[in-house]
Amino acid sequence: MTSPGQPLVEFRGVEKRYSADARAAVTRLDLTVERGEFLTLLGPSGSGKTTTLMMLAGFEAPSAGDILLEGKSLADRPPYKRNMGVVFQNYALFPHMSVAENLAFPLGVRKIKGAAAKEKVDAALALVRLDGLGDRRPDALSGGQRQRVALARALIFEPDLVLMDEPLGALDRQLREHLQAEIKRIQRALSLTIVYVTHDQGEALTLSDRIAVFADGSIQQIGSPEQIYDYPSNAFVAGFVGENNMLSATVVTRQDRQCTIRLPGGQILHAVATGDIAAGDDVVAAIRPEHVQTGDNQPSRCNTLDARIGELVYHGDHSRIRAELDGGGSLVIRTPSRDGIAVSDRLPIGWCSDRCFAFPVPDITGVSTGNRI
Amino acid sequence: MPGSHARSAAPRRWWAFALVAPLLLFLLASFVLPVLLMLSRAVTDRELHTVWPESAAALRQWDGRGLPPDALAHEVARDMITARQAGTLNRVANRLNYDMVGSRSLLYGTADMLLSGVPGDSVAALARIDPRWGQPGIWAAMRHADGPFTSHYLLAALDRRLDNDDRVISVAPEQAVFANIYLRTFKISALVALFCVILGYPIAYLLASLPDRKANPLLILVLLPFWTSALVRTAAWAVLLQTNGVVNHALQNIGLIDAPVQLIYNRLGVYIAMTHVLLPFLILPLYGVMKGISPVAMRAASSLGATPLRAFLKVYLPQTLPGVAAGAIIVFTLALGYYVTPALVGGGADQMISASIAFYTNQSLNWGMAAALSLLLLVPLLLMLFAGRTLARTVPA
Numbered sequence: 122m123t124s125p126g127q128p129l130v131e132f133r134g135v136e137k138r139y140s141a142d143a144r145a146a147v148t149r150l151d152l153t154v155e156r157g158e159f160l161t162l163l164g165p166s167g168s169g170k171t172t173t174l175m176m177l178a179g180f181e182a183p184s185a186g187d188i189l190l191e192g193k194s195l196a197d198r199p200p201y202k203r204n205m206g207v208v209f210q211n212y213a214l215f216p217h218m219s220v221a222e223n224l225a226f227p228l229g230v231r232k233i234k235g236a237a238a239k240e241k242v243d244a245a246l247a248l249v250r251l252d253g254l255g256d257r258r259p260d261a262l263s264g265g266q267r268q269r270v271a272l273a274r275a276l277i278f279e280p281d282l283v284l285m286d287e288p289l290g291a292l293d294r295q296l297r298e299h300l301q302a303e304i305k306r307i308q309r310a311l312s313l314t315i316v317y318v319t320h321d322q323g324e325a326l327t328l329s330d331r332i333a334v335f336a337d338g339s340i341q342q343i344g345s346p347e348q349i350y351d352y353p354s355n356a357f358v359a360g361f362v363g364e365n366n367m368l369s370a371t372v373v374t375r376q377d378r379q380c381t382i383r384l385p386g387g388q389i390l391h392a393v394a395t396g397d398i399a400a401g402d403d404v405v406a407a408i409r410p411e412h413v414q415t416g417d418n419q420p421s422r423c424n425t426l427d428a429r430i431g432e433l434v435y436h437g438d439h440s441r442i443r444a445e446l447d448g449g450g451s452l453v454i455r456t457p458s459r460d461g462i463a464v465s466d467r468l469p470i471g472w473c474s475d476r477c478f479a480f481p482v483p484d485i486t487g488v489s490t491g492n493r494i
Numbered sequence: 495m496p497g498s499h500a501r502s503a504a505p506r507r508w509w510a511f512a513l514v515a516p517l518l519l520f521l522l523a524s525f526v527l528p529v530l531l532m533l534s535r536a537v538t539d540r541e542l543h544t545v546w547p548e549s550a551a552a553l554r555q556w557d558g559r560g561l562p563p564d565a566l567a568h569e570v571a572r573d574m575i576t577a578r579q580a581g582t583l584n585r586v587a588n589r590l591n592y593d594m595v596g597s598r599s600l601l602y603g604t605a606d607m608l609l610s611g612v613p614g615d616s617v618a619a620l621a622r623i624d625p626r627w628g629q630p631g632i633w634a635a636m637r638h639a640d641g642p643f644t645s646h647y648l649l650a651a652l653d654r655r656l657d658n659d660d661r662v663i664s665v666a667p668e669q670a671v672f673a674n675i676y677l678r679t680f681k682i683s684a685l686v687a688l689f690c691v692i693l694g695y696p697i698a699y700l701l702a703s704l705p706d707r708k709a710n711p712l713l714i715l716v717l718l719p720f721w722t723s724a725l726v727r728t729a730a731w732a733v734l735l736q737t738n739g740v741v742n743h744a745l746q747n748i749g750l751i752d753a754p755v756q757l758i759y760n761r762l763g764v765y766i767a768m769t770h771v772l773l774p775f776l777i778l779p780l781y782g783v784m785k786g787i788s789p790v791a792m793r794a795a796s797s798l799g800a801t802p803l804r805a806f807l808k809v810y811l812p813q814t815l816p817g818v819a820a821g822a823i824i825v826f827t828l829a830l831g832y833y834v835t836p837a838l839v840g841g842g843a844d845q846m847i848s849a850s851i852a853f854y855t856n857q858s859l860n861w862g863m864a865a866a867l868s869l870l871l872l873v874p875l876l877l878m879l880f881a882g883r884t885l886a887r888t889v890p891a
Contacts, residue, residue, distance in 0.1 A: 200796040205797060209794060213794035214791075215813075216813065226798055278799065
């Protein structure tokens with residue numbers, strides 16, 4: 122049957138064009154999904170993540186390449202023979218059926234009826250903590266409850282794989298966080314394999330075992346949340362996942378993974394070199410607001426700069442500072458203390474060189490370069 | 495604050511009422527009132543009541559058994575003379591003729607004899623002028639017409655009448671036509687509604703599933719005939735379907751038939767033309783309902799393992815039923831009252847109840863009968879609309 126170590130799903134050179142002369146929605150896609158993992162496809166709208174998911178579910182056909190499930194091509198298998206549970210953004214519950222009838226629908230298709238079906242429906246309702254709501258119509262449920270029903274319906278027939286297309290996109294923040302925890306709990310309890318699409322990087326970091334960051338129809342980086350957050354592989358990932366200050370700079374010297382760069386104001390910084398940048402190239406330097414240290418109490422930094430406080434916003438547990446650099450440019454700093462600092466003060470700042478990345482100037486649309494406070 | 499809210503709500507309600515008042519009054523005066531007045535003729539009897547007030551009052555006093563007392567006969571004879579001289583006997587004669595054929599000549603003959611001095615002050619005296627005065631029939635007819643209310647027209651619309659002892663009996667078989675016409679009307683309407691569903695459902699589905707760019711030109715093709723007069727479209731069908739028409743020629747040319755078939759002036763022509771004329775009334779509401787159905791639900795059904803056929807039958811079709819019901823009820827309702835199309839493309843045996851109503855309204859001027867026939871069309875229709883509404887409420891849209 123399945124050889125050990127074989128991935129559950131494999132995308133091989135998949136490409137999708139909606140018409141022959143259109144720009145590719147997905148291009149050169151190679152991706153594997155391992156059994157039992159929570160893989161998130163993260164990216165802005167139009168990045169190809171949903172198209173990828175829809176090709177996996179069978180609602181779109183790849184223009185080139187192949188998708189394999191347990192080593193077998195899915196090319197000629199229609200959606201209803203793929204045995205994948207899909208959770209849609211707008212729930213896609215059947216409005217003319219009760220909650221229990223919605224849940225029993227995939228069971229009826231599989232010839233599970235009567236007491237056996239009822240038992241499974243009750244268990245599914247208990248799993249998503251909706252016991253006793255089986256007789257309700259979907260329109261008598263709240264948004265969060267509807268999404269729980271959609272989740273239960275996608276799980277009740279024990280699919281090989283669960284696909285979720287921005288399932289929490291229509292819910293408010295509090296409910297979203299609550300359901301994130303719920304999804305994670307259920308995934309662990311049932312050892313589910315989940316492919317999850319979202320544009321919310323916070324959600325991706327919280328839930329995932331691995332994240333594939335999409336932009337312009339291809340994967341920019343794939344790895345664990347820590348890898349993605351701490352070691353972004355290009356400027357797009359650095360700007361899209363978490364918050365980053367993006368400074369324009371020019372490479373002065375490069376040695377392997379190390380380089381020195383010059384800011385427009387003449388300041389020289391040490392940074393981690395990425396890609397094939399060389400001396401004289403224009404780059405963007407990325408540094409996260411929480412990695413910038415302030416004041417004289419800076420233990421292990423090797424980049425130091427002099428800045429002026431342009432703006433100061435109090436957030437309760439932390440403060441955010443917009444520091445204006447001499448010679449132009451500014452960066453946002455997140456600091457736990459706000460003692461003894463005021464707008465227009467001079468402020469020495471600095472950071473460790475392994476926290477600062479020099480990336481080639483991106484040609485991807487949607488990279489934010491403005492530093493908002 | 496609730497208090498100020500309540501204070502401000504009252505003037506707003508008056509404003510709203512004032513805004514709709516002109517239309518409301520217009521509708522009341524030009525539609526509701528005339529309809530009610532017309533329908534009231536189905537149950538009122540005014541001829542004897544107004545032309546022969548004394549006789550009508552005396553008839554109401556009489557117990558109705560056998561022959562009347564001589565005093566009543568004398569009253570009737572006096573009223574007959576007065577009415578003959580005033581030229582109003584016509585109205586009474588026509589009314590009594592509905593109940594008893596031959597009443598008209600009986601009244602005119604008797605009135606002329608009375609005018610020439612023949613006595614008529616008792617039943618026996620009148621019977622000497624015409625023996626029919628000595629039989630209960632004419633007296634029962636007069637009693638049935640003594641007003642101000644009558645069951646005559648409604649019973650007649652049901653092929654029933656009152657006999658001389660006020661029992662409801664069936665009319666003679668050769669006069670029993672309306673039950674047949676009603677059945678025919680309901681059958682044609684139901685079949686036309688069914689044909690519209692069968693033909694219209696796929697079109698509505700196509701319109702709803704195409705992208706707007708492609709659906710809009712097709713929608714125009716549906717709307718264009720919708721905006722064209724039904725009379726014009728029916729006339730066009732008459733041209734197409736006649737013995738030497740386009741359809742017969744085409745069928746002959748492709749070898750399906752050897753000789754022209756009768757496509758018009760029979761039931762087939764009525765079905766073809768009415769289905770075509772009424773089709774947009776099914777397509778448009780159904781299209782509206784289908785547009786509101788989320789296409790994602792079908793994808794969800796597919797992902798849950800349902801084949802396309804099963805997904806359609808279990809997920810899509812049930813959600814379209816309110817639209818099918820709405821469209822079918824509209825088509826059925828309109829078909830019930832159809833007049834022009836059956837009149838132009840149907841034969842004598844294909845006429846619907848509206849043709850009878852038109853006959854009584856325009857030709858025989860028996861408005862009581864026209865009103866009764868209309869009422870018997872309206873009441874089942876209202877019941878069905880009510881049932882349809884209740885049904886639609888149980889199916890969530």
